[in-house]
Amino acid sequence: MLSSTLSTSVGNRVSEIQDLTVDACWRHVPLKSNPVDIVSRGSTPLELTTSIWFNGPEFLYEDERKWPNGKSNDVDMEIVNSEMCKSIFNIIINNNYLLEALERYSTHTREVRIVLWMLRFYTRFKKDNTKMVDGPLTSDELHRALLRLVWNVQQQHYATDIRLLQRNKMTNDIIRNLNPFLEITQGFELLKVGGRLELANLPESQKHRILLPSKCGFVTRYVRYLHIKNYNAGGFNSFTILDRQCS
16 A cells, blocks of 8 residues: 555555565454554553563464465455545646736737747648748738737636537626627637627627727736827727727
């Protein structure tokens, strides 16, 4: 039995015994032949001198073939199991390594460009790649890198809702009133909202806005970037620009 599978106190004792008796062959000693049991039950000095306390069990003086077979028929497995180590695992699955890695960068521009280069690298080494992407960064590439970041943010903050929508089930109450749905945009399945603009004379991208969380480092950096880029535009104007950029 491995000491690591036992509780701490019992495991430490078993480990010490195993270290001191590396080459030992362990056998079960019947209760009546166990010298330790005499003292544990209490004995007088006279009883000790005439017992196996000093000399050990009698079978040790006999041929090994006459020793007990080493099997115990009265093992209480409930007691054994109570000493087994109880392991509790707390597993956290984090598939958003990209966002975690980008947290070290302080500006929105830098994180978008990093993602763009990652997408270029991925495209270059695809097996079915027929067109090498090279040269200066383009606006289309920057926009696709932005959508990739948005996709990662949604996967982190709305993972449960996205799975429910993929199974044609209702989302939670927080966003249910927004009539959310999934739509493929430039290769990314993004979470968008319905609303009252369905019949409005507007482009589809403006009717259905991409859903973003309010508490997110990426969103904070992006709003700050748009605010400064548009000469400290007010809150309403900044969010209007945000809607257009994420469409």
